[in-house]
Amino acid sequence: MNLQQTELLQGTLDLLILKALALQPLHGLGVARRIEQVTRGTFCVKAGSLFPALHRMEEEGWLKAAWGESENNRKAKYYELTKRGRRQLENETERWARISLAIGRALEVKA
Amino acid sequence: MNLQQTELLQGTLDLLILKALALQPLHGLGVARRIEQVTRGTFCVKAGSLFPALHRMEEEGWLKAAWGESENNRKAKYYELTKRGRRQLENETERWARISLAIGRALEVKA
């Protein structure tokens, strides 16, 4: 029933998007490509997951969007981080570090 | 509205429960305590999250439950891993390794 191709952990998509945009502004599908690239294909974000997330994050004030042209002369909405977005990236990065450390510790416990 | 004390990433609770029970059978609240202990307080699983998860996992056939007595002579339901549960633990451990590696790589990219 539930083929679950992407393997994305809930709560990590925002972090990946923020990080992708911290390097440079990108349009929506560009974000997806960047994420796929830096995770070496581990995460493949579909449009239907991506755009709702971008809108959510724009409403939160983490992103600012502006219409522009893509590399191929197509209309595209470019997103960039706001100051609050950078702060959020720091928070989520720190949160990730804490969580992955804790789980790592849990998993290394031997019987 | 959303105070979110526990900071649990969706998808990691099952893993932590499986790992906790891999060491020894425990009753519900015992699982919660074990998790809190091995993650050094990072994760504090509330009853309302824990028991639905245990029931879900029992339905999946990963856990087997049996009534017994707790250390304090109270009725308590003890859970232990089934063979399928051990296999699931291996799967989820491997999944976690893959995911945390990918995110780690994404985060270490420099501008």
Next chain:
DNA sequence: TCTTTCATATTGACATTCGATAGGTGTGAC
């Protein structure tokens, strides 16, 4: 003894959040 109180142990109803699925629009390039 009786009863009050507390910690243990479990359960259920409900809301929320997030990502997945599956569709749909518009447009430039060939």
Next chain:
DNA sequence: GTCACACCTATCGAATGTCAATATGAAAGA
């Protein structure tokens, strides 16, 4: 015209959180 790019929306389901409830043994005091 066809295709690939770029975006959008509606809707669903799974998983977790919140809150409240139940039941029971233990401990303490009248």
